Amino acid sequence: MTERTPTEAARDIPEATVARLPVYLRALTSLAEAGTATCSSEELASAAGVNSAKLRKDLSHLGSYGTRGVGYDVEYLRYQIAREIGVTQDWPVVIVGIGNLGHALANFSGFRSRGFRVVALLDADPSRHAEQVAGVDVRPFSDLAAIVAEHGVAIGVISTPAHAAQDVADAMVSTGIRSILNFAPAVLSVPDGVDVRKVDLSIELQILAYHEQRKGPAGLEGRLEAPA
Amino acid sequence: MTERTPTEAARDIPEATVARLPVYLRALTSLAEAGTATCSSEELASAAGVNSAKLRKDLSHLGSYGTRGVGYDVEYLRYQIAREIGVTQDWPVVIVGIGNLGHALANFSGFRSRGFRVVALLDADPSRHAEQVAGVDVRPFSDLAAIVAEHGVAIGVISTPAHAAQDVADAMVSTGIRSILNFAPAVLSVPDGVDVRKVDLSIELQILAYHEQRKGPAGLEGRLEAPA
DNA sequence: AGGAGTTTGTGAACGCGAGAACAAACCGGC
DNA sequence: GCCGGTTTGTTCTCGCGTTCACAAACTCCT
Numbered sequence: 001m002t003e004r005t006p007t008e009a010a011r012d013i014p015e016a017t018v019a020r021l022p023v024y025l026r027a028l029t030s031l032a033e034a035g036t037a038t039c040s041s042e043e044l045a046s047a048a049g050v051n052s053a054k055l056r057k058d059l060s061h062l063g064s065y066g067t068r069g070v071g072y073d074v075e076y077l078r079y080q081i082a083r084e085i086g087v088t089q090d091w092p093v094v095i096v097g098i099g100n101l102g103h104a105l106a107n108f109s110g111f112r113s114r115g116f117r118v119v120a121l122l123d124a125d126p127s128r129h130a131e132q133v134a135g136v137d138v139r140p141f142s143d144l145a146a147i148v149a150e151h152g153v154a155i156g157v158i159s160t161p162a163h164a165a166q167d168v169a170d171a172m173v174s175t176g177i178r179s180i181l182n183f184a185p186a187v188l189s190v191p192d193g194v195d196v197r198k199v200d201l202s203i204e205l206q207i208l209a210y211h212e213q214r215k216g217p218a219g220l221e222g223r224l225e226a227p228a
Numbered sequence: 229m230t231e232r233t234p235t236e237a238a239r240d241i242p243e244a245t246v247a248r249l250p251v252y253l254r255a256l257t258s259l260a261e262a263g264t265a266t267c268s269s270e271e272l273a274s275a276a277g278v279n280s281a282k283l284r285k286d287l288s289h290l291g292s293y294g295t296r297g298v299g300y301d302v303e304y305l306r307y308q309i310a311r312e313i314g315v316t317q318d319w320p321v322v323i324v325g326i327g328n329l330g331h332a333l334a335n336f337s338g339f340r341s342r343g344f345r346v347v348a349l350l351d352a353d354p355s356r357h358a359e360q361v362a363g364v365d366v367r368p369f370s371d372l373a374a375i376v377a378e379h380g381v382a383i384g385v386i387s388t389p390a391h392a393a394q395d396v397a398d399a400m401v402s403t404g405i406r407s408i409l410n411f412a413p414a415v416l417s418v419p420d421g422v423d424v425r426k427v428d429l430s431i432e433l434q435i436l437a438y439h440e441q442r443k444g445p446a447g448l449e450g451r452l453e454a455p456a
Numbered sequence: 457a458g459g460a461g462t463t464t465g466t467g468a469a470c471g472c473g474a475g476a477a478c479a480a481a482c483c484g485g486c
Numbered sequence: 487g488c489c490g491g492t493t494t495g496t497t498c499t500c501g502c503g504t505t506c507a508c509a510a511a512c513t514c515c516t
Contacts, residue, residue, distance in 0.1 A: 022434040060494085068482050068495080069493050091433075104331065181436060201339070202254075209314045209407075215406060269463075279504080292465070297462050298512065
């Protein structure tokens with residue numbers, strides 16, 4: 001996290017910008033599919049749902065890929081962002097925990113089309129090892145090390161119950177995985193140098209509930225209501 | 229978003245703090261289940277995966293619920309946070325789009341145990357209306373307004389394909405739903421007063437990929453590697 | 457009762473990100 | 487070749503969030 005390879009540019013892009021680059025990438029893909037060859041920062045910002053000033057500042061961190069007075073070449077900028085993120089080639093990914101959510105993730109087509117390839121599905125439960133999900137065999141969790149070594153996996157997804165998550169994370173780290181996407185509602189502790197991103201469905205709903213509670217006791221405005 | 233009911237406290241809690249309250253809530257529940265009656269800010273912070281100073285400042289926004297020299301009463305603090313978030317009673321929720329992800333969400337037990345109750349599953353595809361998922365019938369999307377009115381639904385979840393998301397959001401807003409959790413990879417535009425939170429699996433992976441790319445070309449440290 | 461030890465709650469400094477505003481640069485017409 | 491119109495890239499300012507550091511307050515022991 002501290003030192004980078006000094007040969008490359010090594011300009012450090014702000015974390016907030018990194019989080020938005022994938023959004024711009026998708027907006028550009030959408031524009032390209034609609035046949036748009038060029039777009040202004042205003043158009044792209046609107047498609048991505050952000051402020052145009054913010055968009056320009058974000059893009060300025062990667063370089064000067066626009067043309068003043070004209071705008072951005074959609075295909076060119078799309079490639080530059082994809083390259084910066086690192087999704088010009090596919091990343092191999094393993095998914096551990098093939099419950100309801102694991103199934104959904106394995107079948108999610110967006111992974112394939114956005115730079116990721118699910119190379120293995122793992123589960124500790126032997127009764128699942130007969131299954132095949134999305135054309136990929138479910139294999140025993142003990143195969144993790146072999147699979148990681150074989151495919152050069154660097155990213156792991158955890159969709160197990162909470163109580164198993166830390167063990168899975170430990171195993172992932174010991175095989176060399178350095179990036180983990182965690183869907184289990186648990187706090188993972190990992191060594192330095194390993195990134196963990198957490199997606200927690202309950203937390204998102206609870207945040208919504210907080211704001212909802214503050215908006216008002218019931219639907220006051222924007223809806224005609226008949227008194228009960 | 230601007231004015232609150234002047235009768236209540238109306239202290240505004242910073243957004244960053246709101247996002248962490250559910251994490252504290254879960255950590256406290258976990259401590260309570262382990263039989264812990266009292267905990268210090270250091271312990272709770274460690275269980276929640278944050279800095280203890282940050283935890284104390286966060287909690288200070290809700291009031292003074294701790295005792296200096298002693299710490300926090302686990303059960304008492306747990307209730308106070310649950311009350312602040314608004315999950316002391318269950319929130320009715322509708323899920324629209326019963327594909328792979330919709331199935332997983334409907335079956336997710338964490339909703340029920342954390343203050344939410346799925347009252348309806350909706351899908352536009354008539355061939356799905358025969359199904360029953362997690363004990364709840366799948367009903368036609370056109371029933372949305374009736375269901376929302378019947379149960380007083382304020383929170384909607386969108387797990388449709390991207391191209392349908394905006395239409396679903398519009399319909400939700402028109403029925404009075406003011407909080408939306410969106411899993412579709414699309415930018416939703418909604419009127420003021422409606423909150424949208426977005427969960428995007430591809431984006432999370434792409435952020436990981438960016439950092440992974442910067443860590444180094446291959447597994448250099450922490451893993452013994454045999455030259456291919 | 458008093459003092460030592462512990463832990464909370466908060467005031468202040470610091471850094472990051474958002475947004476506005478503007479200069480630099482490019483295109484097209486004359 | 488020059489000028490007006492347009493759009494990018496950047497500078498500056500402001501506000502929010504994080505972190506440090508410490509005073510206030512509580513318990514326990516003597």
